[in-house]
Amino acid sequence: MQINDVDKYKEECGIVGIFSNEKINLSSMLYFALNSLQHRGQESCGLTYSNGYQLICHKDMGLVNEVFTKNNLNDINGFSAIGHVRYSTFGESTVVNAQPILDECSFGQISIAHNGNLTNAIELKNDLEYHRLKFNTSTDSEVILKLIEKYYDSSIEKTLEIISKHIKGGYAAVILEKDKLFAMRDCNGIRPLCIGKFSNGYIVCSESCVLDMLGGEFIRDVLPGEIIKIDSNGIETVSLMKNTICNTCAFEYIYFARVDSKIDGVSVYNSRFKCGETLFKECPADADIVIGVPDSGTTAALGYSKAASIPYTLGFVKNNFVGRSFIKPCQAKREEAVSLKLNIIKENIQGKKIVVVDDSMVRGTTCKKIISLLKKAGAKEIHYRLASPIVKSPCCLGIDTSNKKELIGSNMTLEEIRTFIGVDSLGYISIDGFLNSLGHKKDACLKCFM
Template sequence: MRIWEDEDKFKEECGVFGIFAKEALDVSTLTYYGLYALQHRGQESAGIAVSDFSNIQCHKDMGLVANVFNEENLRAMTGSIAIGHVRYSTTGASNVTNAQPIIGRYKLGNIAVAHNGNLVNADVIRELLEDCGCIFQTSIDSEVILNLIARGAKRGMERAIVDAIQAVKGSYAIVLLTEDKLIGVRDPNGIRPLCIGRIDDSYIICSESCALDAVGAEFVRDVDPGEIVIIDKEGISSISFAERIRPETCAFEYIYFARPDSVIDGINVYTSRIEAGKQLFKESPVDADIVIGVPDSGMQAAMGYAKASGIPYDNGFIKNKYVARTFIAPSQELRERAVAVKLNPLKVNVEGKRVVLIDDSIVRGTTSRKLVDSLRRAGALEVHFRSASPVVKYPCYFGIDTPYRKELIGAQQDIENIREDIGADSLAYLSMEGLLAALGGKNKFCLGCFNGVYPVAAPMETPKEYLEK
């Protein structure tokens, strides 16, 4: 069970990291540190696969990066190419069988894959592949990609990857490891982030630029939507496998998922959250004594709101940083007694004050209600709730573990009813226009969870002709 402060959030997807070393670099350890920087994207399992140009070794297990790996198992994986993965399960059960990277053996050698995202037509392709005799070891959609590539390997690795990727629909940021290549792939809409970095003549492909900073790498560029990047001993090359489509990066990468110190598609995550807070004040001002943010992803928007309003910003909650996802959740009796496990209001800052409380989003509303109640018990005179994202009305099909629409409070109630439900004195959301302004003023994002308009329809049918090639 998860602590209540976590149960009302969209859950992270996954993080991927890959490195091709031309010089003498410890690729397994560098991948470890890269994954450590991406830990926020998934905490259920972690894994690393390493190639020495003839064999691929892999170690993976359930748990956090620091628990899965140690000096001994990292030293055992030697080579010049590595990929790694941290997982939050959005498809398939949460068990070690479904942990990534996944390794497959095909006619020309071995291949490993690590995938962030979700394929909306994976079930259709899996069924067709099974009808053709393929055997699946896992229940995740990443293995579908692996089998499609292996099936077409006789046409050459690059051609096999292009054919496989053109058969799948959905979101994906993928790193692939063959015995002599590191390959990165980003879906045609660019829904999930993927970027390229370098250390001298060695290249890195990973989910967020914060992982490049963690290993001392220089940011080169983002992988373009619909691009396959191939890195080998000859250097780096690229294939565009899709027609130029308007990019639609997931807006929630900026609102909640990504680390504030990352830059995604030219937009600084920290700055975008500050701007969201400023826009929120422009749209929904309130007379108050203090602005506070919900740790951690509501903090930057709260700072922006405070800057724009002139209302002092301060800490409103103290977070217990030692509580992990495996912490024993309180019993119902203890929950009813309002036991504060992860967040505790800082009474000295909120008592006797009119408080503006800012969070990145409201999903089910259960956390918002408890936060407001805890501030009132700490002596807050008024609590004005502000959401740094528009109203969440629709689920996501592209690699985020979202609740059903019936569980989304924004889909079931109007704003006044939500305000009454969470017990706030006032409630306001950032508008869609305000969000886009915070993200640079261009409409190049997936906003499906707000407006129900998705870049790819779900589910998708896959033509059987592809599998008969």
């Protein structure tokens, strides 16, 4: 049966930057890097690379393997590159708005790949247009490029420090000149970004799983409010805001990031597993089996199973060849888009009391359909557990969320939600329980739960 996955916060975007001291085949590195980040966006993807003399950009609508095939990107040789996979949170889903964005400025070519949202993008764009700067896209990413053009002061690094004081929101970006690569992260560290090393140079990327895929060595996370430069002299911090706190988006740990990534020093796998253990302590249930809703709920289900001493069993088969489908930006089309196909393993479900562990609930629609499937398969009891706190507020920092009226946790009591989705019991992890899953890191952006 097909299930419309409109009950989840959608991924942000994924970005990668590569700098090599020697000319290398960038296409294979970018292909594997962007494939590793495909879960963060499936609308479009692209790359900009430098051959040492100029920047060249290729981008198109579709998945990484489709776009690379379309553009015959099998033999790109150069020194540096940036890449992007997109889920649109600002601007229409069109090839014009696909990234990276390449611009010709008075000081030369520049290209950007950006993840997140600028909360003051409209205000900034209006001011830039007043100063006669012309836009080719409707994205907030181009706002950053035009700010660089407006405030350019002898070098990109100086200019980035200037414009970082003007832009607000949650963002991470990689910026390419013909002989330099820059990376910057918002002052609250909402969007993730890390640095790695390979034999000939450096990699900057949204998640550490990229480094593992490429055989790179993790160095560190980009700090909140930090701007770094990578060139033939190596890597250096050119600007760092003081007195910042790393409030990484909570949903990076709950849902967005790949389970084999580390985000700001926290293992995503360990965090989700500990959430599952805490869920049992806070919301125990008498059951025969524990199952997880794939993929993000699976690790928390394993943690719940261990803590409860209740066997973990496969309850669902997911068609991985469908994946998280081409996500359409308008709500009406999202309702039509099928991004998750699940089938129940009836032999494991029939006549059983079941704990179902899911990563989160936004609107409640998908949960309700999953529960209907389990009931049809003969489940005796269904106890639904959520490895995130109750989502009560929309996000304006880079996640495409509903308005407050559509958030089930904002409009119903726990008992009303339980009745609506049709389960025998319902439990969410507490905010304190979630924070404890992060171990030594006790700071995260929790605005969605307030």
